[in-house]
Amino acid sequence: NIINQSELVSMIISQGKDYVDGIRLVQEKIKGSCSMLLLTEQGIIAARDKYGRSPILVGRGDNGYAVSSETCSFPNLGYELCYDIRPGEIVRLTADGYESLNQPGKKMQICSFLWVYYGYPACEYEGKNVEEMRFHTGFEMGKKDDIEADFVSGIPDSGVGMALGYAVGKQIPYRRGIVKYTPTWPRSFTPSNQAMRELVAKMKLIPNKSMLNGKRVVFCDDSIVRGTQLRDNVSDLYRYGAKEVHMRISCPPLLYPCKFLNFTASKSEMELITRRTIAEIEGNPDKNVAAYARTGSPQYNCMVNCICKKLNITSLKFNPLETLVESIGLPKECICTHCFDGSSYE
Ligand code: SF4
Incomplete structure (x- = not known):
């Protein structure tokens, strides 16, 4: 029995051959914003929804890397924005850096209400x-x-x-x-x-x-x-x-x-x-x-x-x-x- 959205997303990811394949399944099946952050044995995986309706940003600091949906969360914690994850992109972060695990999508539909309201x-x-x-x-x-x-x-x-x-x-x-x-x-x-x-x-x-x-x-x-x-x-x-x-x-x-x-x-x-x-x-x-x-x-x-x-x-x-x-x-x-x-x- 699925009890919340995170469980539903994890279940879809687990149907893939590996994390990247599973995340791609989520990006195809879920029509809308779905920002993912997975803690794995090989590092943290961050993924943005297919059309990038919500942003995910990577910050770099003395203690490594951080991920956020808001750039303003970085400076007071000692991080600097270093990368805007692209629509549909899957990125792995470790203490030493970050790397893209797939080819990002070409189309973007970032939510205009981010600027208008929230x-x-x-x-x-x-x-x-x-x-x-x-x-x-x-x-x-x-x-x-x-x-x-x-x-x-x-x-x-x-x-x-x-x-x-x-x-x-x-x-x-x-x-x-x-x-x-x-x-x-x-x-x-x-x-x-x-x-x-x-x-x-x-x-x-x-x-x-x-x-x-x-x-x-x-x-x-x-x-x-x-x-x-x-x-x-x-x-x-x-x-x-x-x-x-x-x-x-x-x-x-x-x-x-x-x-x-x-x-x-x-x-x-x-x-x-x-x-x-x-x-x-x-x-x-x-x-x-x-x-x-x-x-x-x-x-x-x-x-x-x-x-x-x-x-x-x-x-x-x-x-x-x-x-x-x-x-x-x-x-x-x-x-x-x-x-x-x-x-x-x-
Ligand atoms: S612009 Fe409107 S319809 Fe589009 S994602 Fe934002 S809130 Fe939703």
Whole structure:
């Protein structure tokens, strides 16, 4: 009986002729992110999933080598990044060095959400820094935005980098109109139960009444999934005296649930505020989804207006996919953008 995912993966590996063959079987059978780290008699084997949806990085230090999914975990422990494991690649590490055990794949689909939301600001994936990317999404949005506002705030933590960029692009001040209670709260997407996720999300954000009172404020956030958390935050902001609440989102609307990562912000289409809105407009959540995904199409504009009204926001804008891709700085075909355009292959 298989009791968890690690057991399932180990069982598949054990069906191969050797470790490399077994890992290849996993890479073929598991459609999505699956980073592997195996402790063997011949060293540690690290393997990245077929299309490299999640990163694995090798660091070198005085005591040998380390493997991590986050580059920022290396420097404080005395390691330096020395290798980005390629998609589908299998690498063996020993105290003396590391070697590739196979030919890496040619295609990559690294998750764009690493930069948008769950990556740490000081990290680099494929050489592209998270905070720089977030700043750029805000800068591009601010440069083109034609509204009048007194200041911009980021919804902590992932909206902060974008808001700093927006302030520079729009040339308005950055202020902390909403602050995080403490960095010790767990990430709100981690608890498995939705009610607990919402409670954690609510508890950790505190609006600053003195700053908000009578002000027209732009808020930057990474994304909108269900919209429930944002609706609560917005009503708090009005309660604390904000005169106008403009929301600016770093990525395009989420229209397709993720099939490739385990943490998933949403498991079904109807959890997404976009699909629920399409269902209200079209009578069917799956109708014309491709048209709704095209920034600036009549369907897209109608959906964004409906979401704006639903959440009681003064105005709502999302960055287009082109800005997201340009801000990451990798070619579009190397990044998974499935959440936004349903484009990724399996
Ligand atoms: S579908 Fe979205 S969250 Fe999932 S891997 Fe692709 S970009 Fe990342």
